[in-house]
Amino acid sequence: xxxxxxxxxxxxxxxxxxxxxxxxxxxxxxxxxxxxxxxxxxxxxxxxxxxxxxxxxxxxxxxxxxxxxxxxxxxxxxxxxxxxxxxxxxxxxxxxxxxxxxxxxxxxxxxxxxxxxxxxxxxxxxxxxxxxxxxxxxxxxxxxxxxxxxxxxxxxxxxxxxxxxxxxxxxxxxxxxxxxxxxxxxxxxxxxxxxxxxxxxxxxxxxxxxxxxxxxxxxxxxxxxxxxxxxxxxxxxxxxxxxxxxxxxxxxxxxxxxxxxxxxxxxxxxxxxxxxxxxxxxxxxxxxxxxxxxxxxxxxxxxxxxxxxxxxxxxxxxxxxxxxxxxxxxxxxxxxxxxxxxxxxxxxxxxxxxxxxxxxxxxxxxxxxxxxxxxxxxxxxxxxxxxxxxxxxxxxxxxxxxxxxxxxxxxxxxxxxxxxxxxxxxxxxxxxxxxxxxxxxxxxxxxxxxxxxxxxxxxxxxxxxxxxxxxxxxxxxxxxxxxxxxxxxxxxxxxxxxxxxxxxxxxxxxxxxxxxxxxxxxxxxxxxxxxxxxxxxxxxxxxxxxxxxxxxxxxxxxxxxxxxxxxxxxxxxxxxxxxxxxxxxxxxxxxxxxxxxxxxxxxxxxxxxxxxxxxxxxxxxxxxxxxxxxxxxxxxxx
Amino acid sequence: xxxxxxxxxxxxxxxxxxxxxxxxxxxxxxxxxxxxxxxxxxxxxxxxxxxxxxxxxxxxxxxxxxxxxxxxxxxxxxxxxxxxxxxxxxxxxxxxxxxxxxxxxxxxxxxxxxxxxxxxxxxxxxxxxxxxxxxxxxxxxxxxxxxxxxxxxx
Numbered sequence: 001x002x003x004x005x006x007x008x009x010x011x012x013x014x015x016x017x018x019x020x021x022x023x024x025x026x027x028x029x030x031x032x033x034x035x036x037x038x039x040x041x042x043x044x045x046x047x048x049x050x051x052x053x054x055x056x057x058x059x060x061x062x063x064x065x066x067x068x069x070x071x072x073x074x075x076x077x078x079x080x081x082x083x084x085x086x087x088x089x090x091x092x093x094x095x096x097x098x099x100x101x102x103x104x105x106x107x108x109x110x111x112x113x114x115x116x117x118x119x120x121x122x123x124x125x126x127x128x129x130x131x132x133x134x135x136x137x138x139x140x141x142x143x144x145x146x147x148x149x150x151x152x153x154x155x156x157x158x159x160x161x162x163x164x165x166x167x168x169x170x171x172x173x174x175x176x177x178x179x180x181x182x183x184x185x186x187x188x189x190x191x192x193x194x195x196x197x198x199x200x201x202x203x204x205x206x207x208x209x210x211x212x213x214x215x216x217x218x219x220x221x222x223x224x225x226x227x228x229x230x231x232x233x234x235x236x237x238x239x240x241x242x243x244x245x246x247x248x249x250x251x252x253x254x255x256x257x258x259x260x261x262x263x264x265x266x267x268x269x270x271x272x273x274x275x276x277x278x279x280x281x282x283x284x285x286x287x288x289x290x291x292x293x294x295x296x297x298x299x300x301x302x303x304x305x306x307x308x309x310x311x312x313x314x315x316x317x318x319x320x321x322x323x324x325x326x327x328x329x330x331x332x333x334x335x336x337x338x339x340x341x342x343x344x345x346x347x348x349x350x351x352x353x354x355x356x357x358x359x360x361x362x363x364x365x366x367x368x369x370x371x372x373x374x375x376x377x378x379x380x381x382x383x384x385x386x387x388x389x390x391x392x393x394x395x396x397x398x399x400x401x402x403x404x405x406x407x408x409x410x411x412x413x414x415x416x417x418x419x420x421x422x423x424x425x426x427x428x429x430x431x432x433x434x435x436x437x438x439x440x441x442x443x444x445x446x447x448x449x450x451x452x453x454x455x456x457x458x459x460x461x462x463x464x465x466x467x468x469x470x471x472x473x474x475x476x477x478x479x480x481x482x483x484x485x486x487x488x489x490x491x492x493x494x495x496x497x498x499x500x501x502x503x504x505x506x507x508x509x510x511x512x513x514x515x516x517x518x519x520x521x522x523x524x525x526x527x528x529x530x531x532x533x534x535x536x537x538x539x540x541x542x543x544x545x546x547x548x549x550x551x552x553x554x555x556x557x558x559x560x561x562x563x564x565x566x567x568x569x570x571x572x573x574x575x576x577x578x579x580x581x582x583x584x585x586x587x588x589x590x591x592x593x594x595x596x597x598x599x600x601x602x603x604x605x606x607x608x609x610x611x612x613x614x615x616x617x618x619x620x621x622x623x624x625x626x627x628x629x630x631x632x633x634x635x636x637x638x
Numbered sequence: 639x640x641x642x643x644x645x646x647x648x649x650x651x652x653x654x655x656x657x658x659x660x661x662x663x664x665x666x667x668x669x670x671x672x673x674x675x676x677x678x679x680x681x682x683x684x685x686x687x688x689x690x691x692x693x694x695x696x697x698x699x700x701x702x703x704x705x706x707x708x709x710x711x712x713x714x715x716x717x718x719x720x721x722x723x724x725x726x727x728x729x730x731x732x733x734x735x736x737x738x739x740x741x742x743x744x745x746x747x748x749x750x751x752x753x754x755x756x757x758x759x760x761x762x763x764x765x766x767x768x769x770x771x772x773x774x775x776x777x778x779x780x781x782x783x784x785x786x787x788x789x790x791x792x
Binding site: 027029030032035036037038040041042044045048049357358452497500510512513514515 | 657665677679734765
């Protein structure tokens, strides 16, 4: 067609006849096509940076958490390390001898309960009853949950660390990735692909819980099918099948809310069950399936031989002990068969690592655990164990799956709309007896009309920006002083370049600040950033007048970390801690963060939270008060 | 004077790097060659497909790998922005373009976009029509469509 300059001169439709008219029309078409492609590119850019925002905040949170946890655990007189590592609560409450009949005798199911009543051994009827109940948002009674968990533990204990499967002539094996509490996705998969059975085997590759609101229901369904078809339903452990992750990412809260009386017992038993989940699955000795990835020291024989259950020890805590005690490069496999730390590292690596396109094996700095492994690491492992493919999950993928390392590594992610409605598809793999993978994608939607791309990107973007603004608000003091350093004359304005530098240095999120600028801060007529306008739209939920703003901000920022620490102190899962414990906790926490605290203001704060004056605080209620609220949203909801 | 100019160039370079990194999944300073169009456009430019090909020729490796490196892309793109190449067409010209090309019926529109100019792919055509086409009257409500497309980029 030849070069068309941008000074397109479109003459009005001339009377010269069809030739120039057509040329005009074509020129017009090119112009429109140009604009269209520009619009699409803008949309794509907005979509990507929105996902980038979600992901970098998620990873930063995970890292922060680890740091806070490690600091507090090793300096807290209140909670000795040994206490956590071998919590007596677990073995006390969860006696090996507890059996199905004991639960039946001890826990009564009232006649008014209309949910499913399970009878062991479970049958397909029970599974169908469960699916039906959960579709109708019913809860399974605590007694049946406990019985189910008890049986599941018994069955899992018999299984090796690495399960070996084989495809036969007629069977395709379905492999699913992260579900993260999205029950709708699981139901959709069963609808599209059929329920698990001897003819329809499944492998679920970890991260069944946290974030979504139906983690409990997903576990119940998966464990039920595991008991009915133990040779055809396989579960691999994910990094979220870990009680400390659950404290932070929502599963513990979900259980406590749904099961008020028996919640703590269920949580204790779950802790044990998670530790007994197998670590990996191998199909036809050629396809390795595990949750995270591998490292250059991954040893499948060693993994198969180690004791995978350490009485409910959190994998995160394994990581902390690893970080604090050893220098990784000095370990040699030969010497470490009895070495507990090497054992922890092996498990950490397979649950936390991510593949990258660069060769080599480097520590995974965005997660704080496991490593980044390159194609050379994959190739070496394949050669050593004669493998053909690695299927893993653990990483969000917009299309539900991704192929890397030249076809050797597949990432499968089954939670659609993970960050927000419309953010991504989910997918599962169908492996035929030739071990050729086929991908099926899907996306759950609550709308009957499919949103077009423009609308979807709009939804994702506003949700991402909301999360980002919350983070900005939680760092208000630090940001204000960073901005002030560039604003020597206190004009309230700084250059865009300085603004971007300040944001990056305080928030430590690698984001395209200049692109986001228009959404985050107001500009003056002469092109400078009015930096305090970042904070205009936001405020803390409940006005706490007596309390210093700096204290409020800190509580806001560390809300989730405090939640974990309080939960650890609250050994009996009652939701309450004493005023004294609270005070001590806060003091220690603040001193390690280097925060200046006046005793007086803390006392005032504490007294104001003890609503019924009985010397105890419901810390969940307390933390709720420090939830960041968006002014506009509050208006809309009131 | 010189330092202020350098400051402006540095700002432009930072903008380019940001846009590049949005598409750099693995944070290793490379992007898929197919994303270059999106990156260039996200920086506010309106190259035609032909102009994009020219740009690509300047930033590709001798042996095309399917990836573009930031170090090659940065100087070329900086020049593009400094020279203000590929400027956008103003809204009223766009409006006129729609009037010229779409004053006739729907079928002709489809042919036009798929067969002439820098042809749309099947996907692009479907997407544009799903957003812009009013199914009841089979016409494109181009004024609404234009206001959706034009973004205030201050």
